[in-house]
Amino acid sequence: MTALYEATDPALCAVAPEPPVEERPAAEEKSAPGRVGVVLVSHSREVAAATAALAEALYGGGDPAPAVPAGGRPDGGVGTSAELIRRAIGEADEGAGVVLVCDMGSAVLTAKGLTGEGVRIADTPFVEGAVAAVVTASAGGDLAAVLAAAEDARTYRKVTG
Structure with missing residues (x-):
């Protein structure tokens, strides 16, 4: 219930006003969008941080x-x-989109209010999906590719035969 309140509280949802036109960078000063960002939404701060560190380390490039x-x-x-x-989301956003990888139930419900x-x-297992998303985003994949890679992690088999 608290998560739903937070997601709809006008004070928490307030967006900083746009700077005056004269303070905005000129169109030619704006850089091209960066990479897709990944946000790891877990019920545990430690699990989210450790999974982010693992995904970054496994990129290796x-x-x-x-x-x-975004845990706890x-x-x-x-x-x-x-x-x-x-x-x-604000920290991860380089202009090419953001994929949210959630650990379970209420994390998904809370995150749904923040999509747009x-x-x-991503409908994916937490650790496998996080790694696939970060590796694909790091390699320059667009939002659709990062989302598809994360969701493909659902089919990874650990034992065959």
């Missing part, structure tokens, strides 16, 4: 795409927080 943890509650407790997810243009939830 130098500078990985943003993998931003603002007070450090177990749960999910729309406020933390919203901040993580360029922000998608």
Whole structure:
């Protein structure tokens, strides 16, 4: 219930006003969009941070795409927080979109209130999907490719035959 409140609270959802026109960079100063960002939404701050670190380490190609943890509650407790997810989306967003990888139930419900243009939830196992998303984003995949790679992790087999 708290997550739904946070996701709809006008004070928490407030967006900073646009800077005056004279303070905005000129069109020629704007750079091309960067890579797709990945936000790891877990009920545990530690699990989200460790999964982000693992995904970045497994990329192994130098500078990985943003993998931003959004785990736990603002007070450090177990749960999910729309406020933390919203901040993580802002941190991960380089202009090419953001994929949210959620660990379970209420993390998905909380994240759903924060999706929109360029922000998608991947239907994927948490760790496998996070790794696939970060590796694909780091290699330059667009939003559709990163989402598809994360969701393909659902089919990974650990035992065959």
